[in-house]
Amino acid sequence: MSSSVTVPKSALPPRRAQSFISRLKAGEELAYLITLTAAAAIFLITTLVLYELIAQSSLARHKFGWNFLFTSIWDPVRGNFGALPFIYGTVVTSILALLIAIPLGLGAAIFLAEMAPPRISNAMTFLIELLAAVPSVIYGLLGVFILVPALQKNIVPAIKSVFGSLPIFQGAFYGVSIFSAGIVLSIMIVPFIISVSREVLLSVPREQREASLALGASQWQTIWRVVMPNASTGIMGSIFLALARALGETMAVTMVIGNTPQIKASLLAPGYSIAAVVANEFTEATDDLYLSALVELGLVLFGVTFVLNGLARILIMTTEQKGAHK
Amino acid sequence: MNPNSFLKNLVNYTMFAVTGLCTVIAVGILFFILGYLVYNGGKSLSLSFFTNLPAPVGEIGGGMANAIVGSGKVLLLATLIGIPIGFLGGVYLSEYSNEQIAFTIRYVTDLLNGVPSIVIGIVVYTIVVHPMGHFSTFAGGVALGIMMIPISVRSTEEFLHAVPQSLREAALALGAPKWKSIVTVVIPAAMRGIISGTMLDLARVAGETAPLLFTALGNQFWSPGWNQPSATLPVMIFTYAVAPYDDWHRQAWAAGFVLLTLVLLINITARMALSRGTYVPRG
Amino acid sequence: MSQEGSAPSSQATPSGSGEQKTGNPPAAKKLSAVNLDFFYGAFQALHNISLDFQENHITALIGPSGCGKSTFIRTLNRMHETVKGTRLTGQIFLDGKDILTEDVNAVRLKVGMVFQRSNPFPKTIFENVAYGLHVNSFQGGKAAIREVVEKSLVKAALWDEVKDKVHESAFGLSGGQQQRLCIARALAVEPEVLLLDEPCSALDPIATAKIEELLFALKSETTIVIVTHNMQQAARVSDFTGFFLLGKMIEFNTTNVIFQNPGMTETEDYVTGRFG
Numbered sequence: 001m002s003s004s005v006t007v008p009k010s011a012l013p014p015r016r017a018q019s020f021i022s023r024l025k026a027g028e029e030l031a032y033l034i035t036l037t038a039a040a041a042i043f044l045i046t047t048l049v050l051y052e053l054i055a056q057s058s059l060a061r062h063k064f065g066w067n068f069l070f071t072s073i074w075d076p077v078r079g080n081f082g083a084l085p086f087i088y089g090t091v092v093t094s095i096l097a098l099l100i101a102i103p104l105g106l107g108a109a110i111f112l113a114e115m116a117p118p119r120i121s122n123a124m125t126f127l128i129e130l131l132a133a134v135p136s137v138i139y140g141l142l143g144v145f146i147l148v149p150a151l152q153k154n155i156v157p158a159i160k161s162v163f164g165s166l167p168i169f170q171g172a173f174y175g176v177s178i179f180s181a182g183i184v185l186s187i188m189i190v191p192f193i194i195s196v197s198r199e200v201l202l203s204v205p206r207e208q209r210e211a212s213l214a215l216g217a218s219q220w221q222t223i224w225r226v227v228m229p230n231a232s233t234g235i236m237g238s239i240f241l242a243l244a245r246a247l248g249e250t251m252a253v254t255m256v257i258g259n260t261p262q263i264k265a266s267l268l269a270p271g272y273s274i275a276a277v278v279a280n281e282f283t284e285a286t287d288d289l290y291l292s293a294l295v296e297l298g299l300v301l302f303g304v305t306f307v308l309n310g311l312a313r314i315l316i317m318t319t320e321q322k323g324a325h326k
Numbered sequence: 327m328n329p330n331s332f333l334k335n336l337v338n339y340t341m342f343a344v345t346g347l348c349t350v351i352a353v354g355i356l357f358f359i360l361g362y363l364v365y366n367g368g369k370s371l372s373l374s375f376f377t378n379l380p381a382p383v384g385e386i387g388g389g390m391a392n393a394i395v396g397s398g399k400v401l402l403l404a405t406l407i408g409i410p411i412g413f414l415g416g417v418y419l420s421e422y423s424n425e426q427i428a429f430t431i432r433y434v435t436d437l438l439n440g441v442p443s444i445v446i447g448i449v450v451y452t453i454v455v456h457p458m459g460h461f462s463t464f465a466g467g468v469a470l471g472i473m474m475i476p477i478s479v480r481s482t483e484e485f486l487h488a489v490p491q492s493l494r495e496a497a498l499a500l501g502a503p504k505w506k507s508i509v510t511v512v513i514p515a516a517m518r519g520i521i522s523g524t525m526l527d528l529a530r531v532a533g534e535t536a537p538l539l540f541t542a543l544g545n546q547f548w549s550p551g552w553n554q555p556s557a558t559l560p561v562m563i564f565t566y567a568v569a570p571y572d573d574w575h576r577q578a579w580a581a582g583f584v585l586l587t588l589v590l591l592i593n594i595t596a597r598m599a600l601s602r603g604t605y606v607p608r609g
Numbered sequence: 610m611s612q613e614g615s616a617p618s619s620q621a622t623p624s625g626s627g628e629q630k631t632g633n634p635p636a637a638k639k640l641s642a643v644n645l646d647f648f649y650g651a652f653q654a655l656h657n658i659s660l661d662f663q664e665n666h667i668t669a670l671i672g673p674s675g676c677g678k679s680t681f682i683r684t685l686n687r688m689h690e691t692v693k694g695t696r697l698t699g700q701i702f703l704d705g706k707d708i709l710t711e712d713v714n715a716v717r718l719k720v721g722m723v724f725q726r727s728n729p730f731p732k733t734i735f736e737n738v739a740y741g742l743h744v745n746s747f748q749g750g751k752a753a754i755r756e757v758v759e760k761s762l763v764k765a766a767l768w769d770e771v772k773d774k775v776h777e778s779a780f781g782l783s784g785g786q787q788q789r790l791c792i793a794r795a796l797a798v799e800p801e802v803l804l805l806d807e808p809c810s811a812l813d814p815i816a817t818a819k820i821e822e823l824l825f826a827l828k829s830e831t832t833i834v835i836v837t838h839n840m841q842q843a844a845r846v847s848d849f850t851g852f853f854l855l856g857k858m859i860e861f862n863t864t865n866v867i868f869q870n871p872g873m874t875e876t877e878d879y880v881t882g883r884f885g
Contacts, residue, residue, distance in 0.1 A: 127356055220334075255564070275536070282539065327747050
């Protein structure tokens, strides 16, 4: 049994090495075994998650192979399943969300880390972390009843009047759409970008800023030319984290995306995401192949978020370690 | 060369305003959300919301009593499953394991944490609902319990790590066996943080909808025991919000208001208790 | 330990009076601190410091840890203003003009600084040295910038070692090379005064010697102020030395006088190693 505590021999009363029985009586082995069981349980549960995803999707995987990812037919009646419309919807809504959330989030992170007085910065960061705690279904509620009508009445007509000739803004707008889902997603991921980026910026060493200021650079020049490049890996990490979050978002998206498996150039058209179709159709799946196809979608989602989360963690750790060493 | 201070100051002020605006927008969103929920939810809230069962379509006076109780039961089971495993796993990581095993367990925990909640729902369906042959409160509890584990592990480990080594050594030097030193000295020292971490964990899963969609499913009526499908607050919000009935929309707002109030209250309490400490586990 | 009264302790400015072992004609006062008091919040870290720095000479500031020498040198280019809650009263004259009332960016162009631990930017060697030019609207094309970068690296005695890899990352350099890079970076904007805050404290003796050599070469064009906790370094390198203790300047004179014939007991105790 390994111990993580080193105790100088002089601290212990002199005695012979404890035998197994006496250790057992002291409850030592039991305590170790109990905690070890818990740790093993975590390992087992995670393995089980992976196993089930792979096993239960095998029917669909064997039938469709890699084509599953590239086919756009989703026809439960005839048993033809292709993931492309959902991949498209997931990717496009997430990219749209990032396009909005990154400038907004980085701007706020810079303000909170570099420019605001500490008390204001802490108070606002507290509020923004509360925003991260708002459940997805609440965002969905606001999306359905506030955002979508606002888009329909005012915002989209305004956009169409200026940009209506672009293919991404063509066609009729009925409220639920890829565009609406992208906007709701952006609001949901902004707090993550802000809070992680802020910490990463704060971890950039003082000396870097001082070197810049001592050469006559202004505060903004220092932030833009020195602090941000120092923090760039960590900021990338925060973006990956936010992206992983966006890809897996279910409720808010399914409430405003329109739930139509199609691929259209226009952002104003309804669409579907992987998480949304699973949420809507899982309990309707009547046969094994249908269910298996949905599980396979879950496997795809798991795979992508797994890779992104892993990369994110590496990137964030790298930046925070660089700062700590100095 | 020209120090060009006028331009530098101008840019400084402008960027201060721009980044400040971004922050105001971000924080403003929170108040926006709260505002709408308080307004729309508050005016739809009534005693019958808390005491009545859902009424058939078209009849007013329906409530979400069963969903509130259902959420309570599911969360109770989730806590009973997730916290012991998470807590004890965290104790193992912090107090017993060596570097390699710790790395593996941490990696696996992070992996589990990153699994989208809908995927957890899928897996619990296949391992609990399918063999049982029906949806159940139990399955819902298992799904949320699994989601609680990773945060509980990380938070427990961090707070135990923060306890100074000297405390452990002091206990051991007095002859206490290791397990006793952990239970009587180390864990109590980390207790405030661990409890706060647990509350944040609970607040996070309290709002989860997706994993319940095919585990607890839903129920128009009371769900006695643990073996039947059950209504839960988040699922009701979803169901009612996407339905075409105005009365249901009103109830969705009310339910959203109740849910958000609960989640934010737990969050604020936990964070304020922690603010005298250091680590705040992030989603 | 005898305490000083509130009056400033003996400060001999070597223009005219006192022994001048250098044999040079009295030099001009480039930079002068007058009656500086400095506060961190309620705590007073510097008490009534007045001190002149002679043009094109090296002045060393010595004293035990916490005596205020680093705090003082950071006021000379107004770096103290980057920390909230600090307050400075008094005046600092550069060529007769009070820098505390001037535009701070212009001041920092004229008064450069090298820090205790080398802090190159995460950029190439070239971009590090050129940084000061970029942020200060340098009027000149790419060729002019290249010239300035090369000249600065030569003055910092680094050019020969990096001329083939000037577009590689600065982090590929050794500790001593990075510090010389920071010196080159500071020199690129052609400061009239160069402040060095314990520049060699993280370096080995060979790297330290290289930097001391280049300071000798630099002083003909630049006024140099160096804070050091290493008395031998102060004795080797500087023309004038000021001894600080507990936020006050106890004694200031030519280096020879301070080290061989100090006027104050505290100075003598410190330079003979009796404390600190």
